[in-house]
Amino acid sequence: MSKTLVCRCEDVTLHELEVALERGHTDLESAKRYTGFGTGWCQGKYCLALCARVIRERGGNADKPITPRPPYHPVSLAVLAGLDETDGEKHGADKHTANGH
Known part of the structure; x- marks a missing residue:
């Protein structure tokens, strides 16, 4: 089993990529998703x-290009930044959690 990393960001090893290929994920997009x-x-x-x-x-x-997959529902930058879209003010984490902690 190879511990050689082929993707440092996601810690994907050469062995994991080879296993994906053995399991039928033989194109770039399928292997990436696997x-x-x-x-x-x-x-x-x-x-x-x-x-x-x-x-x-x-x-x-590996010649077929990868299809980009956008989020299922569009998310505004204000929501990602923790801003209320109506007043533009930043709110604490309690606004976004169910129990306020």
């Missing part, structure tokens, strides 16, 4: 080319 590589802070800037090369070397298809 293992999680390319979903960390770098969004694939560091690992995508390496993972694509590994997939190609093992007979998979």
Whole structure:
């Protein structure tokens, strides 16, 4: 079992990528969704080319582009920043938690 990391952000190892390929995830998008590589802070800037090369070397298809998947429901930046959309003021965490803690 290889402990070589192919995605540092998500700690995906070469072994995990190989297991994904063995289980039929032989294209770039399917392997990405199975293992999680390319979903960390770098969004694939560091690992995508390496993972694509590994997939190609093992007979998979890494040429098809990955389909972006936006959030299911649009989320405004104000909500992400913890701002009330109506008055623009920042509110504490108690506004966003069920029990106020």
